[in-house]
Amino acid sequence: xxRHVLGRGFIPPSDKLNIAAVGVGGKGxxxxxxxxxxxxANIVSLCDVDDRMAVDARKLWPGDSYYKDFRMLLDKDGxxxxxxxxxxPDHMHAVIAMAAMEAGKHVYVEKPLTHDIYEARMLxxxxxxxxxxxxxxxxxxxxxxxxxxxxxIQHGLIGNVNTVDxxxxxxxxxxxxxxxxxxxxxxxxxxxxxxxxxxPSRPFNPIYLPATWRGWVDFGTGSLGDxxxxxxxxxxxxxxxxxxxxxxxxxxxxxxxxxxxxxxxxSYPPASKIHIxxxxxxxxxxxxxxWYDGGIxxxxxxxxxxxxxxxxxxxxxxxxxxxGKIMAGLFGRNPTLLPTKRMKEGKLxxxxxxxxxxxxxxxxxxxxxxxxxxxxxxxxxxFDSAGPLTETxxxxxxxxxxxxxxxxxxxxxxxxxxxKKLLWDGENMKITNFDVANQFVKREYRGPWxxxx
Numbered sequence: 001x002x003r004h005v006l007g008r009g010f011i012p013p014s015d016k017l018n019i020a021a022v023g024v025g026g027k028g029x030x031x032x033x034x035x036x037x038x039x040x041a042n043i044v045s046l047c048d049v050d051d052r053m054a055v056d057a058r059k060l061w062p063g064d065s066y067y068k069d070f071r072m073l074l075d076k077d078g079x080x081x082x083x084x085x086x087x088x089p090d091h092m093h094a095v096i097a098m099a100a101m102e103a104g105k106h107v108y109v110e111k112p113l114t115h116d117i118y119e120a121r122m123l124x125x126x127x128x129x130x131x132x133x134x135x136x137x138x139x140x141x142x143x144x145x146x147x148x149x150x151x152x153i154q155h156g157l158i159g160n161v162n163t164v165d166x167x168x169x170x171x172x173x174x175x176x177x178x179x180x181x182x183x184x185x186x187x188x189x190x191x192x193x194x195x196x197x198x199x200p201s202r203p204f205n206p207i208y209l210p211a212t213w214r215g216w217v218d219f220g221t222g223s224l225g226d227x228x229x230x231x232x233x234x235x236x237x238x239x240x241x242x243x244x245x246x247x248x249x250x251x252x253x254x255x256x257x258x259x260x261x262x263x264x265x266x267s268y269p270p271a272s273k274i275h276i277x278x279x280x281x282x283x284x285x286x287x288x289x290x291w292y293d294g295g296i297x298x299x300x301x302x303x304x305x306x307x308x309x310x311x312x313x314x315x316x317x318x319x320x321x322x323x324g325k326i327m328a329g330l331f332g333r334n335p336t337l338l339p340t341k342r343m344k345e346g347k348l349x350x351x352x353x354x355x356x357x358x359x360x361x362x363x364x365x366x367x368x369x370x371x372x373x374x375x376x377x378x379x380x381x382x383f384d385s386a387g388p389l390t391e392t393x394x395x396x397x398x399x400x401x402x403x404x405x406x407x408x409x410x411x412x413x414x415x416x417x418x419x420k421k422l423l424w425d426g427e428n429m430k431i432t433n434f435d436v437a438n439q440f441v442k443r444e445y446r447g448p449w450x451x452x453x
Contacts, residue, residue, distance in 0.1 A: 025053025028087030051189035094119035118442035124387030136386035140331025158321030168315035176270035222268035243426020
C-alpha cells in the first residue's frame, strides 16, 4: 500500500527498527523509552535475569517475548531483531554485545562500554569487522555543550591546553568496605547464576543489588565507570586524545583501628586521584588529565571569584591553557571562560559539528535512525571513539588495582610494588614496567563464558 494512503506521519512497520533489550530496569528502561519515543522503532523482545527489574518494561510492552537468558533471546527471536540494547551490570556488557554483533545486530551499550580494557578493544574491532551501527550510552556526547567546548578548544580560544582537571562526587554508594559475609536466600525472581555470568562465583548477598554492584571490582567499574565516560568524554574529544602513555594514582585510606590500615581489594576505594598522561597529537602538546572522585576536588582557579561555584553539584571540568581556562559541568554543560567576565568579550566560535536533534535526549533516537540507514551512518559515540575512551577510563581502575596490590616480604610485612607511575603501551595493551598489572587488562571469565571471535 502506498505510504500516503496510510496518512501523513504514519511509519509503516517495514520502516521500523525491531529492538530487543537485555537489562530492562533502571537506565535500561530509560534507554528503551527514548529509543521508542520517536515512533521509528518496535520493542519486540525483553530480557532480564531479575523479574523484579522487568516489571515496568513488561507493562509498557506486554505483548513482547520475555527471557532471562540473552542467549535464548538471540536464538529464539534473532530472526525478528535488528538491534539490541545492553544495559546490564558492567561485567556482562562485552559478552552480550559481542554475541549480538556476531548475530548481525546493531548494538547500543550503556556506559562504560566494558569492564576491562581488552573487552573494549575487542568490541571496537568487532564493530568494524561486522559493519554494524554502534553507540555507547554516554548521552552527553550528543549534547550541544560537548560540541561547544570542542570548538572553543580546537579554535585556540585558550591556547594550548597542558592540563585538564576532571572530578565527580561519586561514589554515592558504599566503597572501601569488606567483602560481605552471611547466608541469604536468593529471591525467586532472580537467576543468580546468570546474574554472576562472567564474574567469579560468589554467594548471593543483597548488598550487591539493585545498583550497589558498581562499587565491587568483580561486577562494576566504580566512580570512573559510572561518571568517567560522561566527564572525560568532553576533553577526550576536544583534545583529540587516544591512548595514554602513563598512569599513576593515590587512593583514600581505610583504617579499622589505630594505625591498622585495611586494604579491601574486592571493593573500589572510597576516593581516588589519578594522573593520566597523553603524548603530543599533531600541533597539540602533551597533556595531563587529572581525575578526582569521592569528594576530592582540584584547587579553585585564581580566576574564579571566591563566591563563584566550582563546577556543578556532581562534578566538573577545568581546561588549563596557555591563554586562559575553560570550566564546565557534566557533559560540558555551561562552558565558561575564566575569569567569567571573558564571556562578555568578543564572539565565541560556532561549533563545527552539527547539533544532534534534541541534544543529549536524542542520543538513543540518533542511534535508531543510524541503524535504519546502515553501517557508516554517524553516531555520536560509535565504538570507534567510545572504545578508546573506555580504555582510558578503565586505565584509572587498572592503576587503582595495581596500587592496592600487595605482597609479603621475607619478614611477613606487606609491600605495595604497584604504587608507582605505570608506563602504558596502548597499541599492545600492556604495562611495560610492572607486569603484575597486566592481569587487570583482561579478566579470566568463569566457566564456559567467552568473548566471541
